[in-house]
Amino acid sequence: MNHQKTHLWFQEYHTPHTGLFFRVEKTLYCGKSDYQEIVVLESTEFGRVLLLDGLVMLTERDEFIYHEMLVHPALSLLTHPDRVLIIGGGDGGALREVLKHPVRQVDLVDIDGEVIRVSQEFFPWAKSAFSDPRTSVFVEDGVSFVAGQKPKTYQAILVDSTDPVGPAKALFEKSFFEAIRSILAPDGILTLQSESWFYHLNILKRTYTALKGLFTHVRPYWAPTPTYPGGSWCFLFASDAYNPEKSPCRSNFQSRYFNPRIQRAAFVLPEFLKKALGV
Amino acid sequence: MNHQKTHLWFQEYHTPHTGLFFRVEKTLYCGKSDYQEIVVLESTEFGRVLLLDGLVMLTERDEFIYHEMLVHPALSLLTHPDRVLIIGGGDGGALREVLKHPVRQVDLVDIDGEVIRVSQEFFPWAKSAFSDPRTSVFVEDGVSFVAGQKPKTYQAILVDSTDPVGPAKALFEKSFFEAIRSILAPDGILTLQSESWFYHLNILKRTYTALKGLFTHVRPYWAPTPTYPGGSWCFLFASDAYNPEKSPCRSNFQSRYFNPRIQRAAFVLPEFLKKALGV
Numbered sequence: 001m002n003h004q005k006t007h008l009w010f011q012e013y014h015t016p017h018t019g020l021f022f023r024v025e026k027t028l029y030c031g032k033s034d035y036q037e038i039v040v041l042e043s044t045e046f047g048r049v050l051l052l053d054g055l056v057m058l059t060e061r062d063e064f065i066y067h068e069m070l071v072h073p074a075l076s077l078l079t080h081p082d083r084v085l086i087i088g089g090g091d092g093g094a095l096r097e098v099l100k101h102p103v104r105q106v107d108l109v110d111i112d113g114e115v116i117r118v119s120q121e122f123f124p125w126a127k128s129a130f131s132d133p134r135t136s137v138f139v140e141d142g143v144s145f146v147a148g149q150k151p152k153t154y155q156a157i158l159v160d161s162t163d164p165v166g167p168a169k170a171l172f173e174k175s176f177f178e179a180i181r182s183i184l185a186p187d188g189i190l191t192l193q194s195e196s197w198f199y200h201l202n203i204l205k206r207t208y209t210a211l212k213g214l215f216t217h218v219r220p221y222w223a224p225t226p227t228y229p230g231g232s233w234c235f236l237f238a239s240d241a242y243n244p245e246k247s248p249c250r251s252n253f254q255s256r257y258f259n260p261r262i263q264r265a266a267f268v269l270p271e272f273l274k275k276a277l278g279v
Numbered sequence: 280m281n282h283q284k285t286h287l288w289f290q291e292y293h294t295p296h297t298g299l300f301f302r303v304e305k306t307l308y309c310g311k312s313d314y315q316e317i318v319v320l321e322s323t324e325f326g327r328v329l330l331l332d333g334l335v336m337l338t339e340r341d342e343f344i345y346h347e348m349l350v351h352p353a354l355s356l357l358t359h360p361d362r363v364l365i366i367g368g369g370d371g372g373a374l375r376e377v378l379k380h381p382v383r384q385v386d387l388v389d390i391d392g393e394v395i396r397v398s399q400e401f402f403p404w405a406k407s408a409f410s411d412p413r414t415s416v417f418v419e420d421g422v423s424f425v426a427g428q429k430p431k432t433y434q435a436i437l438v439d440s441t442d443p444v445g446p447a448k449a450l451f452e453k454s455f456f457e458a459i460r461s462i463l464a465p466d467g468i469l470t471l472q473s474e475s476w477f478y479h480l481n482i483l484k485r486t487y488t489a490l491k492g493l494f495t496h497v498r499p500y501w502a503p504t505p506t507y508p509g510g511s512w513c514f515l516f517a518s519d520a521y522n523p524e525k526s527p528c529r530s531n532f533q534s535r536y537f538n539p540r541i542q543r544a545a546f547v548l549p550e551f552l553k554k555a556l557g558v
Binding site for chain 2: 044257
């Protein structure tokens with residue numbers, strides 16, 4: 001569809017009562033994997049858009065912010081991030097950012113191999129990130145993959161999951177965080193996406209509380225995400241060794257959103273969020 | 280309209296190709312002033328919503344962020360903000376925040392008295408803010424009001440304008456900033472809303488450049504605004520006396536978004552924004 005007078009529009013409901021709409025030039029891909037519906041749209045405003053089960057996973061226009069901010073607040077603190085694990089992230093955006101760091105090996109485990117295949121077809125960064133010699137891909141459930149790893153294997157673990165419904169539900173459970181902790185090096189760092197403070201504050205609170213019982217330093221942080229619900233997104237940082245507001249960070253890599261002052265500012269919480277989380 | 284099966288929806292186009300939609304319970308007010316169409320909706324998700332010419336000016340759910348962040352980064356630096364001027368802001372949200380500070384007099388000048396009248400009818404904070412004995416209202420064009428004031432009158436001036444089209448266009452011009460500077464005390468502070476970095480970066484750049492030629496310290500800052508285009512909003516801070524990243528700030532007032540650490544963090548710019556503005 002690319003007619004002058006007939007316009008197609010996509011709508012995503014952020015709640016039953018509100019959401020985002022944008023114009024679609026054409027549908028580049030539409031398929032169904034064993035786990036979810038996978039769609040790639042060419043949008044007029046945001047470039048290519050990846051949808052899973054009808055929800056925006058990324059747009060070419062603003063994905064850099066989410067992916068940089070899932071990765072760099074952890075990786076920039078590590079001088080030698082030898083082995084890194086990404087759980088989810090089949091679109092390759094987080095992988096692209098991890099590969100900017102001096103890593104020796106990156107394992108990416110996504111339950112849905114179709115997301116990886118489709119992303120490589122439509123997003124140039126995914127093709128190069130997945131073909132990097134440092135990358136190993138495991139098409140497997142994240143929970144069973146983590147259970148099968150040796151203790152203290154990874155310097156950093158990044159959870160780039162979909163929302164905690166359907167396939168990703170188990171990736172927000174305390175038992176999963178315990179399993180992650182056991183395969184993380186003692187001086188390792190975990191970060192995970194933890195949804196919108198505007199719409200999903202209860203998920204952030206629950207996940208924060210679960211992690212607080214397990215790690216010495218647990219800190220929420222956030223970044224603007226224009227095409228995600230609420231326009232901002234939360235993340236959680238967890239580590240026994242690193243305090244993200246005090247540890248020195250590297251800046252010897254390219255970025256469009258992240259910089260060392262952003263590393264500090266992202267962890268500063270508005271008053272209502274401090275109250276909600278009891279910090 | 281409050282039926283179970285028939286739903287009304289409002290749409291705002293943020294560009295010709297994308298926007299926000301939300302469900303409407305009923306239209307509380309719909310009128311036309313000499314300057315614009317004024318509508319108040321009861322929405323399912325965001326509470327009451329004020330629209331001017333079909334664009335969301337505020338929602339009850341998230342207006343506190345925008346209004347606190349227009350006001351407190353300036354006012355929290357001033358120990359004795361004797362006289363404060365708000366240009367625009369007929370909805371009373373910025374006025375409410377200014378009145379939390381030890382001010383002796385607040386002048387509010389809005390070109391459209393109907394916005395002030397309607398806001399007082401539908402938004403409880405506006406009723407109390409406009410009836411505060413420290414408040415003086417001038418229904419007048421901001422440019423002519425500023426031209427008529429004595430030099431060095433105000434300790435703080437806050438420009439809470441609509442977008443730079445229609446009635447508010449002149450409020451983004453360099454000649455207006457020169458006039459503002461002349462009625463600002465030598466140790467005074469100006470802040471203004473300067474649109475979305477995601478959609479209106481050119482407006483931010485132009486306004487920033489205009490102010491840089493006039494004031495010693497000019498700094499962009501930003502805050503999340505879930506129901507505004509792009510989900511984040513920019514502001515500009517300008518002063519000859521105060522550096523907002525170094526001057527000590529008061530926190531002896533109630534706030535839901537602002538706090539002293541937010542005061543610092545809000546001025547930290549992402550890498551792409553530093554590049555775009557040449558800072």
